[in-house]
Amino acid sequence: MPAKVGLQSVLDHAVAGERVTPEEALELYRNAPLHALGQAADAIRRRRYAGIEHIATYIIERNINYTNVCVTACKFCAFYAPPKSDKGWTRDLDDILRRCAETVQLGGTQIMFQGGHHPDFGVEYYEKHFAAIKKQFPQLVIHSLGASEVEHMAKVSGVSVEEAIRRIHAAGLDSFAGAGAELLPERPRKAIAPLKESGERWLEIMEMAHRLGVESTSTMLMGTGETNAERIEHLRMIRDVQDRTGGFRAFIPYTYQPENNHLRGQTQATIFEYLRMIAIARIFLDNVAHIQGSWLTVGKEAGQLSLHYGADDLGSVMLEENVVSSAGAKHRSNLMELIHLIRTAERVPAQRTTTYEHLVVHDDPANDPVDKHVVSHLSSTAIEGGTAHPELKLIDAE
Numbered sequence: 001m002p003a004k005v006g007l008q009s010v011l012d013h014a015v016a017g018e019r020v021t022p023e024e025a026l027e028l029y030r031n032a033p034l035h036a037l038g039q040a041a042d043a044i045r046r047r048r049y050a051g052i053e054h055i056a057t058y059i060i061e062r063n064i065n066y067t068n069v070c071v072t073a074c075k076f077c078a079f080y081a082p083p084k085s086d087k088g089w090t091r092d093l094d095d096i097l098r099r100c101a102e103t104v105q106l107g108g109t110q111i112m113f114q115g116g117h118h119p120d121f122g123v124e125y126y127e128k129h130f131a132a133i134k135k136q137f138p139q140l141v142i143h144s145l146g147a148s149e150v151e152h153m154a155k156v157s158g159v160s161v162e163e164a165i166r167r168i169h170a171a172g173l174d175s176f177a178g179a180g181a182e183l184l185p186e187r188p189r190k191a192i193a194p195l196k197e198s199g200e201r202w203l204e205i206m207e208m209a210h211r212l213g214v215e216s217t218s219t220m221l222m223g224t225g226e227t228n229a230e231r232i233e234h235l236r237m238i239r240d241v242q243d244r245t246g247g248f249r250a251f252i253p254y255t256y257q258p259e260n261n262h263l264r265g266q267t268q269a270t271i272f273e274y275l276r277m278i279a280i281a282r283i284f285l286d287n288v289a290h291i292q293g294s295w296l297t298v299g300k301e302a303g304q305l306s307l308h309y310g311a312d313d314l315g316s317v318m319l320e321e322n323v324v325s326s327a328g329a330k331h332r333s334n335l336m337e338l339i340h341l342i343r344t345a346e347r348v349p350a351q352r353t354t355t356y357e358h359l360v361v362h363d364d365p366a367n368d369p370v371d372k373h374v375v376s377h378l379s380s381t382a383i384e385g386g387t388a389h390p391e392l393k394l395i396d397a398e
Ligand code: SF4
Pocket: 070, 071, 072, 073, 074, 077, 078, 079, 080, 115, 116, 117, 148
């Protein structure tokens, strides 16, 4: 098996700290045995986190979906409603502040403000909301939005993207969540999000944000019909920007959910493809600190496995989520279970901040939290029984 021997040598060099080329990454992604790939990625993770390699982190946060009204009509999206649709809704500021209050009450440290490209929401809307949130809850980190929203709000307000970033940062935005990356290469992006800015533009805006002091995470939506080569090209595009800015704190691949959207049933990434992506991301993205497993979209067991394929973080309890839930992601968890998942994946769980500092290391199960209210809620507006809208009854919803 000379080809496999060659691949093992690339893996060995990567484990020793050498950079992998995009061509090598594609070969590894396509042909390396799954276990060899995972073993190398895990070795790289352990080397990177020597001394704390036994720890895997999580965060308590809430997604706050302020509106589902959107002019961009992405084909994979089950969340949006076009302007003037009777299915469109927008939360008022009081509702948003109550969700923030509950997040604080439940021990959450971060909110992810995420919504559609509303035709009337310019920079002023975000300034007003971020300032109000920070005034009342200065302890909450606003890790929200991404290049697509900024491009849109700048257009609505008739200002430059740079000005939009400066202004929302000054009003309270701490970092960008990096949603909207979907697939960055042109062909798959046009196929699923023809009205969104190009992948090049997405990166250009993120690069600008990093230079203005607004760091971000980065994401990838897997399983909408992209090729393996396009997946690796997505990673290359991120790595190139990261070489210049160092502003991407993490890479978070997640899988397409097939319900209630125009791509329904066309294609989905398998768990094997997902684990290979986690591993190749850890191997290839030698300049990105954290790789996150997405239990919400791939399930809890696959989330646990991701911790053995290069991931060092299992995301969040997600007190509320409506976007991928609307497309069929029905996995739910709670704080105690997330801690249990990490521990039974043979890691010590640690609650982290947005910037990955450890807040609480759960090294003694006897001291584990017992608050049953810290739960991720079935809150999709598209799922029967969902509680996201119009009522706010999250603490009692079990
Ligand atoms: S993914 Fe975002 S931008 Fe695209 S349609 Fe959905 S809400 Fe709009």
